[in-house]
Amino acid sequence: MAKITLEEARMNYQLWREAEQALATGQSYSIAGRSLTRLNLSEVLERIRYWGRLVDQLENPGRRKSRTRVFTPFDI
Template sequence: MWLEAERAVSTGQSYRIGTHSLTRASLSDIAKRIEYWRNEIAKLESGMGGRMRSFRVTPVDF
């Protein structure tokens, strides 16, 4: 969603149609959020995301 927001802002920060107007978030705020989420993804992919771990279990019938 942040990447889509960045794309939308690149085509225009604000616009008006009749009496309605739209002003999008600033590009610098969007860039900060994109960087934040990229860092979070990198942490999770590298296994440094905290306490989340995955284990493989093989059931054995005795």
């Protein structure tokens, strides 16, 4: 699989954000020369999350979110 550049990831993220806005207003939109009038909103939101995470990873390489949680033990 070819590597995706930060610019490509940003462009795809923006395209999916525009698709979400078009769905919210009930309009049709086009991606890569294809005109679409309806798409499942959950699929659009999933793609937005995917491209958003990819943009974050490419902007901050090697930096991961901490998975550490804080627990406070107490007796009942």
